[in-house]
Amino acid sequence: MSKILVCVKRVVDFNVRIRVKPDGSGVVTDGVKMSINPFDEIALEEALRIKERGAAQEVIAVSIGPADAQQQLRTALAMGADRAVLVQVEAAPEPLSAARILLALIEREQPQIVILGKQAIDDDNNQTGQMLAALWNRPQATFASKMELADGRARVTREVDAGLETIEVDLPAVFTTDLRLNEPRYVKLPDIMKAKKKPLDTLKPDALGVAPVDTLKVVRCDPPPQRQRGIMVKDTQELVAALKKKGLLS
Amino acid sequence: MTRVLIVAEHDGNELNPSTARCVTCARTLPQAEVAVAVLAADGGAVCQQAAALSGVDRVLRVDDAANAHALAATWAPQVAALSKGFTHVFGPSTTFGKDLMPRVAALLGAPQLSDIMAVEGAQRFRRPIYAGNAILTVEVPAGKQLVATVRVASFEAAPEGGSAAIETIALSVALPTHTRFISVSSDAADRPDLQAARRVISGGRAFGSAEKFNLLYSLADKLGAAVGASRAAVDAGYAPNDLQVGQTGKIIAPELYIAIGISGAIQHLTGIKDARTIVAINKDADAPIFEVADIGLVGDLFTILPEFEQLIGNKA
Ligand SMILES: Cc1cc2nc3c(=O)[nH]c(=O)nc-3n(C[C@H](O)[C@H](O)[C@H](O)COP(=O)(O)OP(=O)(O)OC[C@H]3O[C@@H](n4cnc5c(N)ncnc54)[C@H](O)[C@@H]3O)c2cc1C
Numbered sequence: 001m002s003k004i005l006v007c008v009k010r011v012v013d014f015n016v017r018i019r020v021k022p023d024g025s026g027v028v029t030d031g032v033k034m035s036i037n038p039f040d041e042i043a044l045e046e047a048l049r050i051k052e053r054g055a056a057q058e059v060i061a062v063s064i065g066p067a068d069a070q071q072q073l074r075t076a077l078a079m080g081a082d083r084a085v086l087v088q089v090e091a092a093p094e095p096l097s098a099a100r101i102l103l104a105l106i107e108r109e110q111p112q113i114v115i116l117g118k119q120a121i122d123d124d125n126n127q128t129g130q131m132l133a134a135l136w137n138r139p140q141a142t143f144a145s146k147m148e149l150a151d152g153r154a155r156v157t158r159e160v161d162a163g164l165e166t167i168e169v170d171l172p173a174v175f176t177t178d179l180r181l182n183e184p185r186y187v188k189l190p191d192i193m194k195a196k197k198k199p200l201d202t203l204k205p206d207a208l209g210v211a212p213v214d215t216l217k218v219v220r221c222d223p224p225p226q227r228q229r230g231i232m233v234k235d236t237q238e239l240v241a242a243l244k245k246k247g248l249l250s
Numbered sequence: 251m252t253r254v255l256i257v258a259e260h261d262g263n264e265l266n267p268s269t270a271r272c273v274t275c276a277r278t279l280p281q282a283e284v285a286v287a288v289l290a291a292d293g294g295a296v297c298q299q300a301a302a303l304s305g306v307d308r309v310l311r312v313d314d315a316a317n318a319h320a321l322a323a324t325w326a327p328q329v330a331a332l333s334k335g336f337t338h339v340f341g342p343s344t345t346f347g348k349d350l351m352p353r354v355a356a357l358l359g360a361p362q363l364s365d366i367m368a369v370e371g372a373q374r375f376r377r378p379i380y381a382g383n384a385i386l387t388v389e390v391p392a393g394k395q396l397v398a399t400v401r402v403a404s405f406e407a408a409p410e411g412g413s414a415a416i417e418t419i420a421l422s423v424a425l426p427t428h429t430r431f432i433s434v435s436s437d438a439a440d441r442p443d444l445q446a447a448r449r450v451i452s453g454g455r456a457f458g459s460a461e462k463f464n465l466l467y468s469l470a471d472k473l474g475a476a477v478g479a480s481r482a483a484v485d486a487g488y489a490p491n492d493l494q495v496g497q498t499g500k501i502i503a504p505e506l507y508i509a510i511g512i513s514g515a516i517q518h519l520t521g522i523k524d525a526r527t528i529v530a531i532n533k534d535a536d537a538p539i540f541e542v543a544d545i546g547l548v549g550d551l552f553t554i555l556p557e558f559e560q561l562i563g564n565k566a
């Protein structure tokens with residue numbers, strides 16, 4: 001049976017206005033709306049479509065995080081994942097530790113396809129999928145905007161700085177999603193009810209034989225320098241004059 | 251002693267300017283010795299360009315037919331092998347470096363720091379998180395090898411004027427065959443590079459069609475500017491993906507950025523925070539883009555654009 005593993009990180013919702021704590025210890029997350037990382041929603045949608053086309057039989061959603069991450073896994077189940085696994089830790093670990101945990105899960109589940117987001121919009125690291133592929137010694141197809149599967153291979157279009165790159169990888173492989181891969185479906189109410197009955201396992205990293213360590217020490221968290229609001233001009237002529245005054249037009 | 255290895259980004263002929271920016275970042279580390287690794291099918295020309303950068307001490311040339319395209323799975327084991335003895339391994343925070351460097355880090359068992367925006371010491375760096383809405387100061391434990399990507403918009407390109415020695419290196423690393431390059435396509439090949447351009451004009455959803463988005467190009471030509479776009483404009487198919495500016499697109503730092511019909515969502519603003527001057531043209535006086543604009547003009551872009559183009563004539 002061919003399985004797809006999808007990673008789902010719990011992050012501050014992309015619409016929330018981020019505030020840095022006055023003591024510089026981090027950003028305010030208490031009482032803030034949390035969601036599935038948007039790129040992971042895209043990853044899950046892609047997995048569901050692959051399953052719906054008959055190219056896989058089971059979609060497993062995985063999260064590494066606090067107990068509250070069960071909420072995001074329930075949403076993933078409501079979207080259509082068949083079951084979910086929460087690897088429970090106090091706080092999401094660094095990418096290398098996350099990749100080690102995911103590798104241990106891969107060894108248990110033996111998926112053909114593993115899909116992650118290209119980046120988590122909280123830490124903006126853009127590392128975990130690539131690290132996982134390296135540890136697993138399998139191909140990576142990052143920043144995917146199109147995935148075509150056939151004959152144990154995948155042809156992937158990737159969004160790169162130069163434009164669009166196409167590569168081919170042998171399965172099993174790791175994929176990371178870019179924004180234009182698909183548009184995730186909305187969750188319907190009956191699906192939320194059904195999701196309550198789907199299996200959601202919780203386990204600790206040591207059950208997988210992994211001890212997550214954070215190597216990098218966060219010294220401080222600061223708000224960014226603010227740009228000042230400038231001047232308003234009333235018409236195009238004034239705009240051109242203002243640009244000339246700044247030496248930006250001759 | 252700080253020994254930095256920079257993985258060169260190039261297209262087989264030309265060194266990408268992102269590499270010179272990594273050199274500047276590496277140079278700000280105390281007592282740094284800087285080496286640039288050039289992996290290529292035939293790295294001759296690129297090695298010359300890397301050796302000519304001021305601040306580069308050595309260039310490591312690794313030629314292999316398998317290196318004709320920058321496939322992370324193929325390059326990472328080679329970079330990992332080259333990394334022995336280096337305290338820091340840097341790549342640019344472009345799609346090239348973002349794809350490759352974490353794979354290198356995992357092979358080395360080293361942590362990675364993404365998007366270095368400032369150096370506070372050999373073990374201490376600053377980087378943005380939450381789309382640039384918070385800045386972390388992070389410390390790497392002493393004695394720990396560090397892999398990092400350099401936020402290219404935060405560093406000037408190192409000038410020419412160097413004359414580093416070029417060492418040819420033969421690696422005996424088994425390379426995978428599970429990943430194959432097929433093709434790359436680019437719509438914007440003959441236009442100024444968005445990440446290097448001194449002037450950028452970007453369009454948003456307001457343009458309404460790919461046809462109308464083309465209005466931007468003739469203005470851009472007059473200004474010698476590169477063209478950018480918001481995610482909404484790319485999603486709608488008005489502009490190709492490589493024009494997207496923002497948290498998940500390109501982070502740029504031009505002298506002049508003109509945002510036209512772009513609302514100014516935080517994800518977009520992340521990409522332009524380092525622009526010297528921001529100009530916003532939007533019909534909604536309350537659009538958030540005006541909060542960060544140095545010069546704002548409220549009005550209909552379809553009226554303003556032709557006027558603007560006419561006023562600057564051909565002498566911009
Ligand atoms: C995970 C994630 C990542 C994202 N990454 C990015 C990213 O990298 N880059 C990015 O840009 N966005 C990104 N976004 C999307 C972002 O949140 C916004 O949706 C997007 O930037 C909006 O694009 P826009 O300003 O073109 O469109 P809109 O927000 O719709 O704004 C259009 C603007 O045009 C103005 N307008 C309309 N008609 C006219 C006219 N005739 N003349 C003048 N003005 C007019 C309107 O007043 C409005 O302000 C991301 C979102 C998510 C969730």
Ligand SMILES: Nc1ncnc2c1ncn2[C@@H]1O[C@H](COP(=O)(O)O)[C@@H](O)[C@H]1O
Nearest residue numbers: 007008064116117119120125126127128
């Ligand atoms: N704690 C986590 N739980 C589940 N998935 C994760 C976690 N951390 C990272 N990922 C996955 O890795 C992707 C990239 O994350 P990052 O490397 O942190 O930017 C995310 O989009 C997720 O798919």
